[in-house]
Amino acid sequence: MTPLRPPLTPRNGDPLVTARSAVPVSLRACERHRLKKMAYGHKTPHQLRCRAEVVLAASRGHSNARIARDTGLHLDTVRTWRGRFANGGLPALPDRKRSGRPPLFTLMQTAQVKALACQLPAESGVPLSRWSCPELAREAVKRGITAFVSASTVRRWLTEDALKPWQHRSWIFITDPSFRTKAGRVLDLYARTWQGHPLGPKEYVISADEKTSIQARCRCHPTLAPGQARAMRVNHTYGRGGALACLAAYDIHQAKVFGRTEPRTGIEPFMNLVTQVMSQEPYASAKRVFWIVDNGSSHRGTKAADRLTAAFPNAVMVHTPVHASWLNQVEIYFSVVQRKVVSPNDFTDLAQVRDRLRTFGDRYNATAQPFQWKFTTSDLDDLLARLDRHTADHPEESSAAPAT
Structure with a gap:
């Protein structure tokens, strides 16, 4: 009778692990609900969708190899996201923060461009009625705020503070005394x-x-009726x-x-x-x-x-x-x-x-x-009260304030 061969051991004496066991995953009802929304939502990014599918399959007891075969992902990718969820839960599924490329513009330059967007062009002697992102980019270079900046970069800066200088809203004070x-x-x-x-x-x-x-x-x-992937044409x-x-x-x-x-x-x-x-x-x-x-x-x-x-x-x-x-x-x-x-x-x-x-x-x-x-x-009284407070804060506009 042939004796059994002893397991191979490395130099440090610990036995080698020939296969990795899958990390067990258990879900609460709220976690399962959120993961299903991520996996089947139309607006979910593709990466989060794949990670949610991995976690859901793991919660059903599927092996890493089966999940990789069903989802088309690499085995190491399945193992990674299964382990991250087991250790950190839902907050571990998004990408980790990375240092990224060093910023090209300083915080002072960004603040100066935002401040420029909050000024009327006429105050700077610019013959424009409103700022646009390309105009702001050119004006920033002209003033020496930066050597170069693109319109898309300016748009991204303004989006951070919800600034849209190319839009305007009209207003009028109540002038009817009655x-x-x-x-x-x-x-x-x-x-x-x-x-x-x-x-x-x-x-x-x-x-x-x-x-x-x-x-x-x-x-x-003649006007053309709408068709497949085509709007009405006039x-x-x-x-x-x-x-x-x-x-x-x-x-x-x-x-x-x-x-x-x-x-x-x-x-x-x-x-x-x-x-x-x-x-x-x-x-x-x-x-x-x-x-x-x-x-x-x-x-x-x-x-x-x-x-x-x-x-x-x-x-x-x-x-x-x-x-x-x-x-x-x-x-x-x-x-x-x-x-x-x-x-x-x-x-x-x-x-x-x-x-x-x-x-x-x-x-x-x-x-x-x-x-x-x-x-x-009641809404009318609230509106007039707000206008009265506004007039009190801006006495120069008192001549245009409503008489209540």
């Missing part, structure tokens, strides 16, 4: 209240306005077919819109819209119908209110404050018209524009629901 009173009346009507009393069942609230200059642009080549060259105005009255509580088109805006077209609404039920026999309008020339001031009441005694005109057309809910409907009907503008003539607007109104009324208006009088 802003709180006028805006409060409109918001109370939206909440079915007038002068502290709830509206009755035969009282209605109408929001009305005009959308001017809707053009009929006949494209020189030819840039067009012929002008005229323009018209769209007038709309929106019952904010019934979610019903009344529309018409006119060659232009004015007192007579607006009164045509009023007549169209007030000549039908339930508005003809209503106790009161409140018409919320802005300060456009066709319905501005007390003369317009008197003209409306003279034509329809049960109609009450309520004006929004100056520069506060955003309080008029019909503007929301016009934004829907702009997105779904007018853009992209491709009409053969004005008759097609009129027909499209009319049929869209019918389609809208078939499924419309009241807008979820969330701005209340």
Whole structure:
């Protein structure tokens, strides 16, 4: 009988390990949930996806060789990430921080470019209205801040501090001395209240306005419908077919819109819209119908209110404050018209524009629901309080502050 050979031993006397045993991996429910999101998420980076698959397979008791065969990874790679997770958990899966390439720019240079981006170009004598990343890069080199810097590097620096000098936002102070009173009346009507009393069942609230200059642009080549991996294509060259105005009255509580088109805006077209609404039920026999309008020339001031009441005694005109057309809910409907009907503008003539607007109104009324208006009088008071605090912190702007 042949005797068994003793195991090979190295010079230090310890026995050699001929095969490495896989590190056991056990997962908690929260860890398994996060790993599944990493492994199957569409936005997960490929490296993290592969590491999550390795850990999930290891938790099922699979060997390293089987995991490597199933995932297409090298055996050493599987062994590495299995071991890292066993020792450090989920925080061990991302790449470790590395020293990387030495920085080319100092912190002072980065701060100087950011400070330059926070200045208006006119303050530096540069004939620009706004900074762009290429312009900032050229200006930094011109001022000697750095010998060279690319626009992408400047963009990365600005992204760190969420600076976008190429963008701008407009603003305006409230100048109407009766802003709180006028805006409060409109918001109370939206909440079915007038002068502290709830509206009755035969009282209605109408929001009305005009959308001017809707053009009929006949494209020189037909518009191409979208296809596979291709957006809709609209030819840039067009012929002008005229323009018209769209007038709309929106019952904010019934979610019903009344529309018409006119060659232009004015007192007579607006009164045509009023007549169209007030000549039908339930508005003809209503106790009161409140018409919320802005300060456009066709319905501005007390003369317009008197003209409306003279034509329809049960109609009450309520004006929004100056520069506060955003309080008029019909503007929301016009934004829907702009997105779904007018853009992209491709009409053969004005008759097609009129027909499209009319049929869209019918389609809208078939499924419309009241807008979820969330701005209340409490929000209005908070807004005015913030503006008052801002004015107190900037006395030089007190002449433009609102009177509450």
